[in-house]
Amino acid sequence: MKIHHLQTVAKGRQCPNCGGPVVAQFRPFCSKRCATLDLHRWLNEDYRIPAVEDEEIDDDDFEQEDTAEI
């Protein structure tokens, strides 16, 4: 099984946009250009956060409980 290390890296000292070294002034990005590009991606909802998967599993569990007879 492959584990994605990208999330950890993004919170480190690498620009999540291009992977370059982060500059404190534009944290967590390396430059104003990357910060702006990322912001536009968010605004366009082009960004996917892998937290939806958890919600789906929760939903499944709930449905099972709901159909069980008490």
Ligand SMILES: [Zn+2]
């Ligand atoms: Zn960058």
